[in-house]
Amino acid sequence: MSASSLDHDSSTTHLSYEKLTMLLQRIFIRHGTSESVAQVLAENCASAERDGAHSHGVFRMPGYVSTLNSGWVNGKAVPIVDDVASGFVRVDAANGFAQPALAAARALLVSKARSAGIALLAIHNSHHFAALWPDVEPFADEGLVALSVVNSMTCVVPHGADRPLFGTNPIAFAAPRADGAPIVFDLATSAIAHGDVQIAARKGERLPPGMGVDSLGQPTQDPKAVLEGGALLPFGGHKGSALSMMVELLAAALTGGNFSFEFNWSDHPGARTPWTGQLVILIDPSKTAGQNFAERSQELVRQMHAAGLRRLPGDRRHRTRAKSQEAGIEIDAKDLRLLRELAEG
Ligand code: NDP
Ligand code: PYC
Secondary structure (H helix, E strand, O other), rough: OOOOOOOOOEEEEEEEEHHHHOOOOOHHOOOOOHHEEEEEEEHHHHHHHHHHHHHHHHHHHHHHHHHHHHHOOOOOOOEEEEEEEEOOOEEEEEEEEEEHHHHHHHHHHHHHHHOOEEEEEEEEEEEEOOOOOHHHHHHOOOOOOOEEEEEEOOOOOOOOOOOOOEEEOOEEEEEEEOOOOOEEEOOOOOOOOOOHHHHHHHHOOOOOOOOEOOOOOOOOOOOHHHHOOOOEEEEOOHHHHHHHHHHHHHHHOOOOOOOOOOOOOOOOOOOOOOOOEEEEEOHHHHHHHOOHHHHHHHHHHHHHHHHHOOOOOOHHHHHHHHHHHHEEEEEHHHHHHHHHHHHOO
């Protein structure tokens, strides 16, 4: 099968990673980004689709387009990188996207982590509308441990509170291991990502219990009730709520970015991207206590498997990635038509 052919008897099509990336790049450029920003965002979004991270794959493209068209974000922003201290890099994303800001600071950050053993990247004045694992996984591929947090937009009720305040505030972690892909997890601190609520609403599906409340603060499994005046709950009650609070502190207060409740996009109809901040902590494990870290993390995985564990975080993504690499990235034919319209219209 050609990697870009439409499957005639089904409603899905398969595209190679390269073809999908090129199509997404055209969309970004068509709607006002620079070529370099388009490349970073297109690769990020295509990677998410390739790995089956659907809540942040091509589903996000209309949101990117409406945000760019609204003038809320600067698609041509040039990040300003500030070498603050031996283990500290700060980036003003200049009201642009967070990933190009990370790309601009990456080499400096890695060299600081390798010489000091640890380095911090604080990004502010930035928009993050994507999955977080693509920001950390490549560091672990290079033998580094990485942790990142980003805050989003008010839609989560802190545990024990009456109204939404926090964002969905994900935490992503990546660590190398000796035998296999790095250990990576990436999770929203809300009971469910906002993107998955939108997908459930679109498909007419109900949410599992305990995810959200309606506009009156009553528990609901109706995604539309959550989206239209309702809110989400943190995962794990007070524990997830504490982690979400930590993300607000690290991604916003520490970086100089906005808290999830601090920006007002009402003057920009169509704006979808949270204007917040992001923190990345990078550790060089070769500087730690003598033993080989990658061997130690492999031993942990070995013991987890011996204890009966069948699925590590990241296993599903890697399985989907392998399938996509073999057969092309499966995309709904309707979604592909929409992407082509966005690239042309
Ligand atoms: P999930 O709950 O789907 O998954 C969270 C993590 O747990 C993943 O690493 C996943 O691995 C792993 N996992 C899931 N189920 C199992 C299982 N049964 N056993 C072992 N591991 C498991 O993610 P969320 O819905 O919380 O988040 C989805 C995405 O949304 C994330 O990429 C996040 O970054 C993004 N997001 C982005 C925001 C932003 O502001 N930019 C805001 C909020 C969320 P695997 O991937 O292999 O399934
Ligand atoms: O899915 O919660 C989410 C989200 C917020 C911003 C980008 N994704």
